[in-house]
Amino acid sequence: MPSQSRIDDWLPAAVRAAASERRLKAGEALFRLGDKTAGFYEVIAGRVRLARVDAAGHEVVLHVARPGDVIAEASLFSPHYHCDAIAGSEATVRLFPKRDVLAAFDRDPQAAQAFTAMLARQVMSLRARIEQRNIRSARERLRHWLALNAGGDGRTVALPGPLKELAAELGLTHEALYRTLAALERSGEIERLEGKIVIVQGRR
């Protein structure tokens, strides 16, 4: 999930310096439900899956974290992890030790507040994403995303990566997204340029 907020924006340099990296093989567990919390992690490369196991023994996925995502923020306030974290592919993560983070927050209330503010923004952004998923139509869902991600001019949207990734973020198959983009372009509603989309006109 593109948190659109770099970790450097809210984490003091002192804490970043205390971080350590770890490499995981596909299928390897970063932590398990009930493990003592070491701190929270940033995913550097690969995918990490957060999941629980239900009463019938089946895995229930809570979240799939991608590079740039932070996981287990709540571990700061809990003595043990609340789910499993498993590498979905070969992956690299960076650990920010709970002790150092909490100490920094204690020492520097502004840092603590920045962290809280970041979480509040993330709640906003996640809610918006859920709202987006309430939209059935691929076309409307794309329009919603375009409107929400339009730059300052309200007309230009920068594409963060390949369209396949955008499709995943939108909860569409890539085929559906390609078709919808093509349809919107044919109808003259958008224009597709290198790495960005320009909204020509809203629908009437």
Place this chain on the structure above:
Amino acid sequence: MPSQSRIDDWLPAAVRAAASERRLKAGEALFRLGDKTAGFYEVIAGRVRLARVDAAGHEVVLHVARPGDVIAEASLFSPHYHCDAIAGSEATVRLFPKRDVLAAFDRDPQAAQAFTAMLARQVMSLRARIEQRNIRSARERLRHWLALNAGGDGRTVALPGPLKELAAELGLTHEALYRTLAALERSGEIERLEGKIVIVQGRR
């Protein structure tokens, strides 16, 4: 959104005492994008819609808050609101003034931490909800929800309200939910009782 965390759990009594209620008519604005932030709100009754207006003048809904939900938490850290809040029906809200809340957090770091912890939990829960929406099949989506909301025994799920509301939370039409529930019950996977669902057996 059933935050599953009562506001009383993390907000000091002193702040709760400073709250004031406000009644809104359907369509009335609680605040508008750019307004100076007064604080955050709890929805007591009715529905409040958070939305922005895109370049073409169309409303883009970010979130629909229901009774028990808290909105505009990020207003604590921002001088102005980032979207419009409009009553979707006759509604009652409770305002927690920014000044009082921040003062309480200043005075009582534990309260501030409780707030942060609550946000971190909410981020978790929202991510899980998004993951749920990635599931196409109504049956699998319901199973996901059941597994995640099962009580301590992992077999009993209390229904928070009418099934229509659950349908909305799951992102399904109420018809689809009724049919899926009926199918799961016919197949013996679940049992439906007054106000709750019992998971009889997982699928093989």
Place this chain on the structure above:
DNA sequence: CGGCGTTTTGAGAGAGCTCAACATCGGTGG
């Protein structure tokens, strides 16, 4: 040149949505 991943387009099928009818329950008022 020969892979490999992304981007595109095609055709078919399944699943949930829409529209519709009806049952049920609680409250309200004649």
Place this chain on the structure above:
DNA sequence: CCACCGATGTTGAGCTCTCTCAAAACGCCG
């Protein structure tokens, strides 16, 4: 006491839309 009303719950039938499976063009890099 009963008729009426609104909201929830339930089931039926058809239709649309996206998913799925396939195939191919394109671009990049060794």
